[in-house]
Structure formats: C-alpha cells, structure tokens
Amino acid sequence: MRHRMAAAALALFGLLLSIYLTLYKLGFTGPLVCGTGGCERVQTSRWAELFGVPVAAYGVAAYLALLVIAMAGLSEQRIADPAPTKWLLIVSGAGVAFSIYLTSLELFVIHAICRWCVASAVVITAIFVVSLVGRKGEWGVGSGT
Amino acid sequence: MAVGRSLTPFYIGLAVVAVAGGALIYRSMGSRASAAPGALPPPLAVASGPRGVVMGSDSAPVEIAEYSDFQCPFCARFAVLQLPDIRDRLIATGRVRWRFMNYPLDGHPNTRPAHLAAACAREQGKFWEMHDAIYQGQGDWAESRHPERFFRDYAERIGLDRGRFDQCVDAQHAMPDVEADKLRGDSLGVNSTPTFFVNGRQLADVPTYDQIKAIVDSIAPVTPPAAAAPPRAGAARR
Numbered sequence: 001m002r003h004r005m006a007a008a009a010l011a012l013f014g015l016l017l018s019i020y021l022t023l024y025k026l027g028f029t030g031p032l033v034c035g036t037g038g039c040e041r042v043q044t045s046r047w048a049e050l051f052g053v054p055v056a057a058y059g060v061a062a063y064l065a066l067l068v069i070a071m072a073g074l075s076e077q078r079i080a081d082p083a084p085t086k087w088l089l090i091v092s093g094a095g096v097a098f099s100i101y102l103t104s105l106e107l108f109v110i111h112a113i114c115r116w117c118v119a120s121a122v123v124i125t126a127i128f129v130v131s132l133v134g135r136k137g138e139w140g141v142g143s144g145t
Numbered sequence: 146m147a148v149g150r151s152l153t154p155f156y157i158g159l160a161v162v163a164v165a166g167g168a169l170i171y172r173s174m175g176s177r178a179s180a181a182p183g184a185l186p187p188p189l190a191v192a193s194g195p196r197g198v199v200m201g202s203d204s205a206p207v208e209i210a211e212y213s214d215f216q217c218p219f220c221a222r223f224a225v226l227q228l229p230d231i232r233d234r235l236i237a238t239g240r241v242r243w244r245f246m247n248y249p250l251d252g253h254p255n256t257r258p259a260h261l262a263a264a265c266a267r268e269q270g271k272f273w274e275m276h277d278a279i280y281q282g283q284g285d286w287a288e289s290r291h292p293e294r295f296f297r298d299y300a301e302r303i304g305l306d307r308g309r310f311d312q313c314v315d316a317q318h319a320m321p322d323v324e325a326d327k328l329r330g331d332s333l334g335v336n337s338t339p340t341f342f343v344n345g346r347q348l349a350d351v352p353t354y355d356q357i358k359a360i361v362d363s364i365a366p367v368t369p370p371a372a373a374a375p376p377r378a379g380a381a382r383r
Contacts, residue, residue: 005155012159016166020173028174028290074152 001079003134007088007127008070011063014123018059021116025054042114047105055102059120062095066127082138088131095124196326198272200232201242206365207344209241209357212248212330214338215259215279216287223339223351224280230354240361245276247326248338255292257323262296264319265310266303274303 025048042048048055066088073084099121106113197210213220235241247264249256259279266275278299279286286295293314300310313319330340333347341348343360352360 005152009159009162012162012166016163016170020170023170023174026290 001074003130003137004070004073004084004088006130007092007134008067008074010123010127010130011066011070014120014127015060015063015067017116017120017123018056018063021056021120022054022060025049025056039114039116042106042110042112042117047102047110058098059095062091062124066091066095082135085131085134085138088127089135092124092128092131096121096128099124196322196329197244197246198267199242199244200273201236202239203242205236205239205242207241207361208244210244210246210342212246212326212335212338212340212342214248214250214253214256215263216253216256216283217250217338218283219351220339221280221283224276227352227354227357231357234354235358235361240365241357245272246330247323248330248335248340249323249327250338253287255287255289257320258292258296258314259286260323261314261317261320262293262300262310264323265313266300266305268313268319269305269309271303271305275299275305278303 050058069084069087069091072078073081073088078084102117103121106117211223213224215221231241231243236243247260249260263272263275263279266272275296279296282295282299286292289295296314297307297311301307333342339351341352343357344364348360
C-alpha cells in the first residue's frame with residue numbers, strides 16, 4: 001500500500017510540474033523560474049513539441065494516469081489487487097524511457113539543461129522505482145499476476 | 146473501512162499539495178503581464194538629439210529619419226516593399242543616410258520585445274538583419290503570446306551569438322535607448338507610424354520609393370558622389 005501512496009504523491013507532484021511547463025509552452029505564464037536560462041532554451045527548442053503537442057502535455061497525461069491508477073489502487077476494492085502496481089510499473093517505465101530520450105536531447109543536442117525537466121525525470125524514475133519495489137513485495141507474498 | 150480511515154490524512158495531504166501547487170501555477174500565470182519587457186516603465190532620460198540606428202554615408206546630402214514600430218503593419222509593408230529599393234539605389238549610392246528611430250506604440254503589446262530584440266542584435270552589429278527578419282516575420286509573432294521565441298529564432302538565423310543575445314534580452318538594458326527614441330519622436334509631434342523626416346522636415350504620408358527618389362532628386366539634383374560609402378549595418382548611434 002505504501003508504494004501506491006508514494007506513487008500517488010509523486011504523480012501529483014509530477015502532474016503539477018507538467019501543468020506548469022505546458023501552460024508556459026502554451027503561453028499562459030511568464031518566463032520560467034529557472035535560474036540558469038536553460039529552461040527557456042529547452043522549452044523554446046523544436047524538441048519541446050512532439051506531433052504538434054507540447055512534450056509537457058504528454059507528461060500531464062502520463063502523470064494524471066499514474067495518479068488515477070495509484071489512487072484506484074488505494075481503494076478498498078483494489079488494495080489487494082496487484083494490477084494497479086503492474087500498470088504503475090508499465091506507465092512509469094515508459095515515462096522513464098521517454099525521459100532518458102529527452103534528457104539526452106538536452107545534453108547532446110540542445111546543450112542546455114532545463115531543471116524542471118530534470119525534476120520531472122527524477123519524479124518519474126522515483127515512481128518507477130517505488131512501483132518496482134512494490135511489485136517485488138507483491139510477488140513476495142505470492143500475489144503476482 | 147479501516148483502510149479508508151487510515152488513508153484520510155494522506156488524502157488531506159494530497160489535497161493540500163494540489164491546492165498549493167495550483168495556487169503557485171495560478172500565480173505564475175498572473176506574472177505574465179508584469180514579466181513582459183513591454184511592461185517596463187519608461188526611462189527618465191530624454192534624448193536631446195538624433196539617435197536611432199544609422200545606415201549610409203556620413204556625407205550623404207539627404208538624411209531620412211523613419212519613426213517606426215515593429216508591430217505596425219504599415220511599417221512592415223514599407224520595410225518589405227520600399228526599403229530594399231531605397232537601400233540599393235539611394236543609400237548604397239551615398240545619396241541618402243537612413244536613420245531608423247524606434248517608436249513602439251503603446252497599443253501593440255509585442256512591439257517592445259521586438260524593439261528590444263533589434264537593439265540587442267545591434268549590439269552585435271546586426272541590427273538591420275534583425276530589422277528585416279522582424280518585419281518579414283511580423284505576421285508570425287505579432288499575435289503570439291511568446292513573441293520572444295520568434296526573435297530567438299531570428300537571432301540564430303542571422304548568426305548572432307545566442308548567449309549574448311539572450312543575456313541582452315534578459316537584462317533589457319537596451320530598452321532605455323528604445324524609449325529615448327520614442328520620447329524624441331514625441332517631442333517632434335510623432336503620433337503614428339511610420340513617420341518620416343527628410344532633412345528634418347516631416348512628410349505627410351508614407352512615401353513610395355519613387356516619391357522618396359523624387360524628393361532626394363529635388364534636394365540633391367547633382368550627380369551622386371563618385372566614391373559612395375557602402376551602407377553601414379548597425380552603425381553607431383549619434
């Protein structure tokens with residue numbers, strides 16, 4: 001249960017982060033509070049959009065999905081069901097892979113680091129890790145699927 | 146029910162975080178207007194003489210000052226359709242010295258970032274390249290919520306040092322020069338753009354190349370100087 005609570009809290013944090021970056025990309029906020037200037041450079045680069053949609057918006061969708069899954073997994077009906085943890089693992093795993101791709105772009109192509117993007121990468125990795133730990137715990141009690 | 150009760154503090158904590166985070170994001174949305182370069186207060190210093198950015202020979206017999214706003218569509222039309230001919234046939238031949246005077250209109254929310262971008266390009270000797278890019282792209286950035294993104298693209302396209310450009314834009318230290326030009330225009334009675342002064346005399350309308358050539362011919366009918374100086378992109382203020 002604790003890993004789902006941790007995943008829910010982290011997903012909420014990631015969701016807020018992604019909403020902030022998406023609103024910036026859509027022009028609803030002022031300059032990003034960044035400190036290094038790298039955030040603006042990354043967010044105004046052509047890699048900040050994918051198929052015409054801000055990359056951060058994909059983050060909103062992913063974190064929202066993770067939050068819903070984690071919260072559903074905390075309900076009485078699902079608390080003993082291993083499926084939510086499996087889905088947390090799948091979605092966050094995809095998020096980690098996407099974050100590795102984005103961070104590589106920042107390091108080797110754009111040559112600028114966006115702290116908010118790094119924070120998001122850390123959050124999604126943390127969700128993946130806690131989900132993995134939770135999944136192992138569920139396997140440990142013989143309830144794996 | 147035991148699970149539900151034990152999770153209540155957790156749900157409350159999540160709700161608090163959600164509300165606090167939402168409030169912070171909402172606050173950042175409110176900062177948009179105050180963060181825009183256009184929101185800067187006007188400088189206290191008033192230019193006493195001609196400023197702006199000059200292109201052309203010091204010895205040219207005719208000086209034309211153009212008070213222009215980067216978001217003004219008439220200015221863009223003039224810059225795209227008339228100025229290239231003027232540049233090639235009158236400025237490059239040493240007959241005219243052109244003085245671009247910043248005159249950002251208050252009703253144009255994106256114009257001050259544009260003037261700032263041009264002023265920052267000037268610091269790297271590429272004012273006119275940025276001038277052209279801004280006017281040619283006016284339709285793209287004029288209604289944008291983030292016009293500065295276009296200006297950064299232009300900066301890269303015209304080969305500016307992006308780091309220096311970003312630093313200049315962020316610091317906004319070139320804005321007082323822009324506002325000083327505007328105050329100079331105000332003192333001359335400029336209230337619309339583009340407004341032209343030929344050797345200090347204001348033109349009533351927006352001229353075409355042919356009209357400007359006729360004016361120049363009437364002022365300096367003699368043959369152009371044999372050794373005409375080339376146009377000086379981003380020449381020093383005076």
